[in-house]
Amino acid sequence: MGKGTVAIHEDIAAFLASHADEGYRAFQAKLIPNIDAATIVGVRTPELRKFAKGLARREDAGEFLAALPHGAFEENQLHSFVIAQERDFGKLVGEIERFLPFADNWATCDQLSCRGLAANPDAALVKVRQWLESDHEYTVRFAIGVLLQLFLDERFRPEFFEWVVAVSRPEYYVNMVRAWYFAEALAKQPAAAERVIASGALDEWTHNKAIQKAIESRRIPFEQKGRLRALKRRS
Template sequence: MTIQEDIEAFLALHADEGYRAFQAKLIPNIDPGSIIGVRTPDLRKFAKRLARRSDVDEFLAMLPHRIFEKAQLHSFVIVQERDFGRLVAQMERFLPFVDNWATCDQLSCRGLAVDPDAALAKVRSWLESDREYTVRFAIGVLMQLFLDERFRPEHFAWVVGVSRPEYYVNMMRAWYFAEALAKQPAAAEEVIVSGVLDVWTHNKAIQKAVESRRISPEQKERLRALRRRLS
């Protein structure tokens, strides 16, 4: 059986119409007809088997994927790569074809942690991309890998400096600063107080932060007072 036949058989076997309809509502910017309705744990498990096939590169070369679950499988396969250089190369080949927040956010960046300096260099270049989900992915890397012991204050300036109209980019910027308010509260609150973020992202970051159990009641009160009016 070819790898394409293997994938088609797996997707047909695990298709769930109810879950397909649920997914279509969560990802409204893609064609609902591109969604089959296969649950993520099943995709992850199958991707581990695909990654061991000698012909896996044949599947990885089939870009763009017209089916949402095939893009998910692609992301779950490439993140099993343990060599940093090959992992980055696979990500950079795939990212231009990512067209939704779910595939973007489920493309794990954990493997980039083996070389933080090189990862940061890639983040800087991805932030300059003209592609919406490449920028979203870059901010996600900063959020997941660089808000704890690897944090540097200049990372905030990088995210503040992203000036784009897309909802899913600015939602990630807001999510990033909401996480920062929990993990780097003093430095992140300075950003909020300064008012350097656009009003929508500023207010959304505050909203997400005050919904968090990791933010103290006192900090929540300060943040609520910093909400800004849309002009």
């Protein structure tokens, strides 16, 4: 381990120790039950984001990014926030693909910003198709998150619904983001999304969860909520 690597890891460890909050650590452990609570330090996200801005400007930042896997949940969060600041599309994709296999929870996955991928939407969609075919749960979740955040407005194409419908996996956190995606679609692309729901193309759990989340949304008109309630499936 080089001198630079030691320095940046010591600085990160010192930062995490000085900003640890036991109450917040316990709160985070409940929100992310699938990871070892001992890996959670308890540092709030705004503090991590602020610190990550400084890390990204360091000459030895690359040494931290290369030191995978990280030991602490907050180190993964810092990693996400650092690479999100990359403005070169090719480098950003490379960093995302290097990091995604080590994402082991929904929070790290969802806080890995995909906004930089909007710089080249066509190339981003090529990567999304690849990520959707991954064997890794959170890579698939990230891919659907990209479609949700970047491709439900002016960049939307009906075929994207087919991509998400075609994802057939047992993991809760994959199917939850599929439901979230269609709930958002019911607000942003209501006619097309409602046709998908009415078709019964989704598995029952995702179908019903998407309807539930849409009905809870203030952006869905009363009349549409009535139609969606009628479409709920009962075993």
